[in-house]
Amino acid sequence: MFEELTVGLGDRSYSIRIGEGILAEIGEALQRVRFPRRVAVITNPTVEALYGGELLRHLAAAGYRAETIVIPDGEEFKTLRTLESIYTALIEGGFDRSSGLIALGGGVVGDITGFAAATYLRGIPFVQVPTTLLAQVDSSVGGKTAVNHPLGKNLIGAFYQPRHVHIDVATLTTLPPREFAAGMAEVVKYGVIRDRNFFDWLVGARENLQRLDRQSLVLAVNRSCQIKANVVENDETESSLRAILNYGHTFGHAVEALAGYGHYRHGEAVAIGICVAAAVSCELGLCRAEEVAAIRALLVSFNLPVVPPAFPLEDYLRAMGRDKKVKEGVLRVILNCGIGDCQIRELSDPEPLFTAAIANLSEG
Numbered sequence: 001m002f003e004e005l006t007v008g009l010g011d012r013s014y015s016i017r018i019g020e021g022i023l024a025e026i027g028e029a030l031q032r033v034r035f036p037r038r039v040a041v042i043t044n045p046t047v048e049a050l051y052g053g054e055l056l057r058h059l060a061a062a063g064y065r066a067e068t069i070v071i072p073d074g075e076e077f078k079t080l081r082t083l084e085s086i087y088t089a090l091i092e093g094g095f096d097r098s099s100g101l102i103a104l105g106g107g108v109v110g111d112i113t114g115f116a117a118a119t120y121l122r123g124i125p126f127v128q129v130p131t132t133l134l135a136q137v138d139s140s141v142g143g144k145t146a147v148n149h150p151l152g153k154n155l156i157g158a159f160y161q162p163r164h165v166h167i168d169v170a171t172l173t174t175l176p177p178r179e180f181a182a183g184m185a186e187v188v189k190y191g192v193i194r195d196r197n198f199f200d201w202l203v204g205a206r207e208n209l210q211r212l213d214r215q216s217l218v219l220a221v222n223r224s225c226q227i228k229a230n231v232v233e234n235d236e237t238e239s240s241l242r243a244i245l246n247y248g249h250t251f252g253h254a255v256e257a258l259a260g261y262g263h264y265r266h267g268e269a270v271a272i273g274i275c276v277a278a279a280v281s282c283e284l285g286l287c288r289a290e291e292v293a294a295i296r297a298l299l300v301s302f303n304l305p306v307v308p309p310a311f312p313l314e315d316y317l318r319a320m321g322r323d324k325k326v327k328e329g330v331l332r333v334i335l336n337c338g339i340g341d342c343q344i345r346e347l348s349d350p351e352p353l354f355t356a357a358i359a360n361l362s363e364g
């Protein structure tokens with residue numbers, strides 16, 4: 001049994017299949033999209049040890065000739081250097097334009113594999129098999145692919161959609177609690193920007209989600225993917241609406257870059273960024289203090305950090321100045337209007353707003 005969604009993008013439309021124990025169905029899913037028979041599975045040592053063998057068996061049983069390329073585990077390896085090592089393995093392995101890539105792992109593997117697929121031989125097809133909560137609810141969908149630059153997150157990348165997204169929530173049983181929490185930050189994001197009922201449901205479903213209740217997990221992943229798919233269908237390349245998916249990320253990416261990639265999990269930095277965005281929204285009268293408190297409480301209930309690390313404000317402002325949403329030097333941020341709605345706002349004078357927001361959050 002599985003749920004299936006479609007990301008409708010014309011001739012680049014693709015399905016997202018969500019279920020428990022559906023890794024065994026990967027062969028059939030690939031056949032349906034006429035995926036090439038020669039496949040490179042990109043993964044890392046942690047995920048390879050857990051699911052690599054099983055995936056290769058299912059692929060072989062369905063007639064796919066698959067080899068594995070293992071890259072190091074960690075955000076600090078989401079780099080041009082790792083990307084080059086993937087190209088080298090593909091060239092040495094004789095992968096040609098009639099080959100495809102499968103990303104097996106979390107968002108790091110997914111983002112770098114997607115970018116490798118977008119650029120190798122000017123583009124070969126790829127499929128996402130996400131194994132972290134964060135990748136299942138967010139990074140595997142929508143076609144943002146990238147690597148980091150020492151000066152900023154995801155600064156080198158491309159929009160390039162997968163042919164299929166295959167989500168087996170059973171893989172979450174091996175996920176460390178810290179990684180599960182990180183994924184919940186992006187789930188909370190969807191509630192705050194787009195769906196008040198979903199936000200309220202999350203408040204009540206916390207215990208079920210944390211004990212990995214199958215029904216609750218599928219519902220949370222499904223609703224998150226629905227919201228993301230809908231936004232992406234309406235603005236694939238972030239000319240406007242898609243920027244709302246970046247709620248909490250302007251400050252969150254600055255936290256990741258300043259602390260050094262890998263220190264905070266991406267989702268942890270986003271949780272802090274969401275609190276800062278909510279506090280700025282409150283400063284501007286877009287939401288009430290009780291709503292900021294409710295957002296913060298939900299993130300805390302999932303064991304996420306909510307206090308910005310104490311870097312100088314100038315450092316935060318410089319890092320945020322490199323955000324991809326900056327236009328003609330002006331910072332653009334996503335602010336929540338209450339809970340369940342949001343807007344994109346230019347901030348010509350961000351300093352006092354962020355000073356007040358950080359001070360409020362640091363006080364608790």
Ligand SMILES: NC(=O)c1ccc[n+]([C@@H]2O[C@H](COP(=O)([O-])OP(=O)(O)OC[C@H]3O[C@@H](n4cnc5c(N)ncnc54)[C@H](O)[C@@H]3O)[C@@H](O)[C@H]2O)c1
Nearest residue numbers: 046106107108109131132134135138139144171174175266
């Ligand atoms: N493209 C997008 O739209 C998008 C969206 C959100 C985040 N991202 C990116 O995703 C990345 C974060 O992804 P992430 O949080 O998945 O981190 P990650 O890819 O580093 O994975 C987290 C850890 O979990 C391990 N792991 C993966 N699956 C596992 C499993 N089933 N059991 C046990 N361990 C497992 C990994 O080896 C890793 O150590 C960031 O680089 C972020 O920028 C991209």
Ligand SMILES: O=C(O)C(=O)C[C@@H](O)[C@H](O)[C@H](O)COP(=O)(O)O
Nearest residue numbers: 138142144153154242245246249324
């Ligand atoms: O899909 C999107 O659009 C997002 O913004 C989703 C974010 O959760 C994700 O972290 C994304 O990689 C950030 O994009 P960036 O353009 O700010 O690098």
Ligand SMILES: [Zn+2]
Nearest residue numbers: 186249266270
């Ligand atoms: Zn994110």
